[in-house]
Amino acid sequence: MSTTPVPSQSLLPLVIQADHLPAYHTPYPSRHPITKQRIVPFHISLQDFQNGLPPVGLITKPVLKALGYERALKFLTLSKEIKSCDIKKDGKRVECGACSECLQKQKQDKTQAAYKTSVLCVFFAEEINEKGKEARTEALADILNRWKAEGRFPETTKLWMDELFPIYACPKSTAFKATMSTARQPFGNVAFEMERAGVPLLGCQAFGVHMTAYEGEGEDMKIWIPRRSADRHRSPLKYDSSVAGGLPAKHTPLEGLLKECEEEAGWPEELIREYVKSAGVVSYYEIMDDGAILPNAEYTYDLPLPPRSSPTYIHPSPNDDEVDSFELLPVQQVILSLHKDEFKPSSAMVTIDFLVRHGFVTPDNEANYQEIC
Amino acid sequence: MSTTPVPSQSLLPLVIQADHLPAYHTPYPSRHPITKQRIVPFHISLQDFQNGLPPVGLITKPVLKALGYERALKFLTLSKEIKSCDIKKDGKRVECGACSECLQKQKQDKTQAAYKTSVLCVFFAEEINEKGKEARTEALADILNRWKAEGRFPETTKLWMDELFPIYACPKSTAFKATMSTARQPFGNVAFEMERAGVPLLGCQAFGVHMTAYEGEGEDMKIWIPRRSADRHRSPLKYDSSVAGGLPAKHTPLEGLLKECEEEAGWPEELIREYVKSAGVVSYYEIMDDGAILPNAEYTYDLPLPPRSSPTYIHPSPNDDEVDSFELLPVQQVILSLHKDEFKPSSAMVTIDFLVRHGFVTPDNEANYQEIC
Numbered sequence: 065m066s067t068t069p070v071p072s073q074s075l076l077p078l079v080i081q082a083d084h085l086p087a088y089h090t091p092y093p094s095r096h097p098i099t100k101q102r103i104v105p106f107h108i109s110l111q112d113f114q115n116g117l118p119p120v121g122l123i124t125k126p127v128l129k130a131l132g133y134e135r136a137l138k139f140l141t142l143s144k145e146i147k148s149c150d151i152k153k154d155g156k157r158v159e160c161g162a163c164s165e166c167l168q169k170q171k172q173d174k175t176q177a178a179y180k181t182s183v184l185c186v187f188f189a190e191e192i193n194e195k196g197k198e199a200r201t202e203a204l205a206d207i208l209n210r211w212k213a214e215g216r217f218p219e220t221t222k223l224w225m226d227e228l229f230p231i232y233a234c235p236k237s238t239a240f241k242a243t244m245s246t247a248r249q250p251f252g253n254v255a256f257e258m259e260r261a262g263v264p265l266l267g268c269q270a271f272g273v274h275m276t277a278y279e280g281e282g283e284d285m286k287i288w289i290p291r292r293s294a295d296r297h298r299s300p301l302k303y304d305s306s307v308a309g310g311l312p313a314k315h316t317p318l319e320g321l322l323k324e325c326e327e328e329a330g331w332p333e334e335l336i337r338e339y340v341k342s343a344g345v346v347s348y349y350e351i352m353d354d355g356a357i358l359p360n361a362e363y364t365y366d367l368p369l370p371p372r373s374s375p376t377y378i379h380p381s382p383n384d385d386e387v388d389s390f391e392l393l394p395v396q397q398v399i400l401s402l403h404k405d406e407f408k409p410s411s412a413m414v415t416i417d418f419l420v421r422h423g424f425v426t427p428d429n430e431a432n433y434q435e436i437c
Numbered sequence: 438m439s440t441t442p443v444p445s446q447s448l449l450p451l452v453i454q455a456d457h458l459p460a461y462h463t464p465y466p467s468r469h470p471i472t473k474q475r476i477v478p479f480h481i482s483l484q485d486f487q488n489g490l491p492p493v494g495l496i497t498k499p500v501l502k503a504l505g506y507e508r509a510l511k512f513l514t515l516s517k518e519i520k521s522c523d524i525k526k527d528g529k530r531v532e533c534g535a536c537s538e539c540l541q542k543q544k545q546d547k548t549q550a551a552y553k554t555s556v557l558c559v560f561f562a563e564e565i566n567e568k569g570k571e572a573r574t575e576a577l578a579d580i581l582n583r584w585k586a587e588g589r590f591p592e593t594t595k596l597w598m599d600e601l602f603p604i605y606a607c608p609k610s611t612a613f614k615a616t617m618s619t620a621r622q623p624f625g626n627v628a629f630e631m632e633r634a635g636v637p638l639l640g641c642q643a644f645g646v647h648m649t650a651y652e653g654e655g656e657d658m659k660i661w662i663p664r665r666s667a668d669r670h671r672s673p674l675k676y677d678s679s680v681a682g683g684l685p686a687k688h689t690p691l692e693g694l695l696k697e698c699e700e701e702a703g704w705p706e707e708l709i710r711e712y713v714k715s716a717g718v719v720s721y722y723e724i725m726d727d728g729a730i731l732p733n734a735e736y737t738y739d740l741p742l743p744p745r746s747s748p749t750y751i752h753p754s755p756n757d758d759e760v761d762s763f764e765l766l767p768v769q770q771v772i773l774s775l776h777k778d779e780f781k782p783s784s785a786m787v788t789i790d791f792l793v794r795h796g797f798v799t800p801d802n803e804a805n806y807q808e809i810c
Contacts, residue, residue: 073776075798076805083721084470084730086808097457235804249567250804253543255712285611313745317800341796345810348456357457361801361807377490409455419792423714427690427736432449433625434734435459 092119095335098351101125106186106266108200108255109193110140110240113185116232120255122267122357123186130216136192136203139183146178148336175195193238200239200256201228208262219354220265223297228257228313231268244424250316257313264350264358272360273321274414275340277329277367277380278395285395285422287415288369288380290328292408299408301388303401306367306380307331308411317342317363327389329380331367338376341366346417395424401409440580465492471724474498479559479639481573481628482566482611483513486558490607493628495512495640495730496559503589509565509576512556513545519551522673556741566611573612573629574601581635592727594729596670601630601686623689630686631713637723637731643683644731646694647787648713650679650702650740658768660788661742661753663760672781675762676774679740679753680704681784690715690736701760702753704740711749714739721783721791737787769796 079086096103106121107113123131131137148260187405191201227290233239233255240255241249249252263270288306292299309324311317321340325331343364350358370377380390393401399419416436419425427433449703452459469632479494480486496504504510518723565572585594606612606628613620613628620626627794650661661679682697684690694713698704716737736760743750753763766774772792775785789809792798 074803074805074809075775076780076808078677078775078778078780078785078789079721079809081778082723082786084724085466085722093458248804249807250801252804342793342799343796344793345807347807347810348452349458350455351457366796400449402448405451405454407451409451412451414454417449420715421719423716423739426715428623430447431621432447433623434720435449435720436447436452437720 070275071284092122093349093357096124096355096357097349099125099355102182103267103357104128104183104186106268108188108233109190110138110185110187112233112237112239112305113140113187115236117236119185120194120231120233120268121186121428122266122359124355124357126267126354127217127356128183128186129388130211130336131186131207134207136189136207137186138189139187140185140187141181141183142170143181146180197239197254197256201258204256204258204262204266208259208265217265217354217356218259220356225260227260227310229260229263229268229270229310230254230313231256231258231263240399244295254313260310260312264352266357267357267359269361271317271358272308272362272410273309273324273365274305274346275325275365275367276415276418277319277331277369279369279372280391283395287330287395287398287418288381288390289398289401291380291391293388296386300321302408303406303411304387304408305414306413308362308414311363321363321365327384328382329390330383331378331380335376335378336367339369343421344417346414348413350410360410362410363415364417366418395419399424452562466722466730467494468616469497469728469730472498472728475555476640476730477501477556477559479641481561481606482563483558483560485606485610486513486560487613487768488609490609490722492558493604493606493641493767494559495732497640497730499727500729501556501559501637503584504580506560507580509562509580510559511562513558513560514554514556516552516554519553530634544779570627570629574631577629577631577639578637581632581638590638590729591725593634593725593729597721598633600633602633602636602641602643602683603627603686604629604631604636627686628716632684635684637725637729640730640732642732642734644690645681645683645735645783646690646697646738647678647681647719647735647784648694648698648738648740649788649791650704650742652742652745652765656768659765660768660791661702661763662771662774663753663755663763666758666761667761675777675781676782676784677760677781678787681735681787685710694736694738700757701755702763703756704751704753708749708751709740712742714741715742716794717790721786723783733783735783735787737790739791768792772797790808 074235092105094103101124104122104123105113105119107117107119188200189202192203211217212224235244235247235253237255240253241327254369258268279286290304290306292302292304294300307324307328309320311320322333322336325336343366346362346364350359350360382389398415401407402415407415416425420437430436452483465478468478469478474497477496478486479496480492481488537748561573561576565576584590585597585724605626606782608617608620608626610628631641652659663679665675665677667673680692680697680701684693695706695709699706719735719737721733723733725731755762771788775788776778780788789798795809803809
């Protein structure tokens with residue numbers, strides 16, 4: 065494992081110097097890819113929205129409606145006068161009376177101008193932000209607990225895990241005005257924490273860790289692939305990354321990985337610390353069963369295991385009930401299993417990234433190489 | 438080197454299954470990041486634009502103006518009636534007479550409606566497309582040669598290299614209606630070829646190869662870094678990737694890399710074929726000196742050299758005048774040189790990608806890890 069010291073500088077300025085339209089600057093999605101309804105950005109404060117910072121969440125229409133009754137969160141709204149259509153008939157301008165704008169105008173008091181109101185962003189009330197991170201965490205816990213008790217968004221709340229996830233904001237957010245230098249350190253920019261099941265409802269980014277453990281190199285490589293238990297809610301009996309899990313609050317990615325390695329594969333901390341290598345981030349947007357949008361970022365790790373003759377070699381064995389069994393699959397069989405759709409979708413993405421990084425999937429054998437990279 | 442056979446299927450469907458808003462589906466930029474002027478998409482045909490395919494190029498305003506006189510390329514335009522503003526004064530609607538729309542309307546014949554025309558897309562004339570790839574290649578060569586002779590866009594044409602670059606289109610393009618199955622194979626979707634210097638003018642994507650050659654592993658790793666010659670037009674005397682170059686027409690990435698390895702480092706084909714591993718794609722948008730936008734995609738490769746005691750080990754030595762000298766730098770010194778801005782920008786991006794993939798830059802030592810991954 066690398067023992068590279070923590071440098072005081074970031075390498076990001078070099079990326080910005082080379083890339084004048086970096087992907088992470090891409091506007092956040094403003095339309096739901098399936099319902100096509102508008103998605104409203106969720107910010108810490110109105111100033112964060114006005115300063116053009118990236119949002120901390122993406123709110124779909126049903127959730128926006130439910131949030132309208134909550135005092136801890138405020139809406140910035142824009143009202144536009146509805147100018148119903150006018151078409152020419154016998155040289156005079158008339159209203160068609162049939163289009164959605166004309167119909168909405170007819171519904172309202174005709175002596176008054178008619179208005180259409182749009183929510184531009186959602187943000188925490190000032191009295192919450194004044195009290196800081198803990199107040200934001202409590203305010204959202206209060207909302208989510210009530211929704212759970214009332215049976216709202218059952219598809220989401222049935223996945224309740226009593227586990228807090230950290231929600232990060234841009235270090236320039238007003239959330240960190242008193243702690244700017246801390247916020248610029250790795251993991252220093254946690255704006256609040258939130259029950260894991262609620263993260264997709266507010267469209268906040270969820271972080272996870274995925275590790276691919278392997279033996280041998282090149283065409284002789286074999287990868288340790290677990291089969292998920294039959295009783296798992298998502299992707300039962302599908303293949304998975306060697307070790308994978310969500311990244312709870314107060315854990316760095318490596319700390320989260322060490323915990324999962326022990327729980328899922330019985331691999332002790334010493335083995336992982338000696339051989340593991342961090343390998344990047346795989347990001348994707350997931351649409352949940354109830355339409356919520358979950359931006360995911362998985363920290364990826366490789367574990368090149370020592371030879372079997374080494375005293376440090378340890379065979380994986382499931383230590384909890386999430387994994388059914390482990391198989392050591394030749395790399396070509398992993399590729400065939402991917403094509404047969406035998407992997408959990410997110411683990412398929414991470415495994416494809418592994419196969420690209422290790423030169424098994426190449427520009428010569430994959431027609432959509434650029435798209436999958 | 439991997440000898441993985443070419444599978445008949447692509448892994449892309451698995452990525453689409455996991456990622457509901459994939460980055461490569463992101464709308465192409467429609468505003469220039471510096472001038473803020475509108476960018477017009479360049480398509481093979483009007484149908485490609487109407488079918489929502491990704492464009493093959495991104496055209497800036499000065500180039501659009503010059504293309505207006507070319508018969509080989511057509512514009513799709515939209516004219517909108519200018520409805521100058523009306524504000525209320527003493528209960529009556531009046532025009533302000535001062536805003537840009539009022540001023541433009543005043544310039545035109547007042548008895549007529551005033552119109553504003555926008556170009557929605559640029560595409561090849563039907564008679565060119567009917568004759569296929571060679572006709573498109575000739576039509577653009579004719580335009581670029583004339584512009585060069587007339588001294589237009591001198592910042593771009595001074596980089597003239599007499600080297601053709603391939604321009605790829607979506608396999609669904611009308612360019613491939615007779616050859617759809619070929620277009621779906623790797624590198625089967627070349628829509629036309631074009632002088633390398635002209636690629637940024639039309640904002641087409643340029644492909645390149647970058648290889649990082651190294652000795653040793655972990656903290657003992659050393660990387661072969663060339664210093665660019667003093668007389669190179671771009672980034673003279675800066676550090677570079679071990680071997681890098683543009684990918685000319687009729688070369689796969691590996692074929693292009695083999696050529697560059699021989700020319701720049703004197704590394705023979707046998708050495709590269711035995712040890713090289715493909716490692717992914719690094720993509721970025723570059724703004725040229727004259728404001729043209731160049732989307733770049735660099736195929737990345739790693740070359741883990743054999744031990745010095747091995748009979749196959751070969752020391753790199755510059756074989757052309759692009760490289761001044763090679764240095765074998767410890768990985769920590771490479772990181773320091775990056776921070777000191779001693780690398781050519783695109784090579785810095787590729788080197789950062791290498792450092793991430795090999796676990797030297799980690800979530801624990803880089804605050805903007807997600808952004809640089």
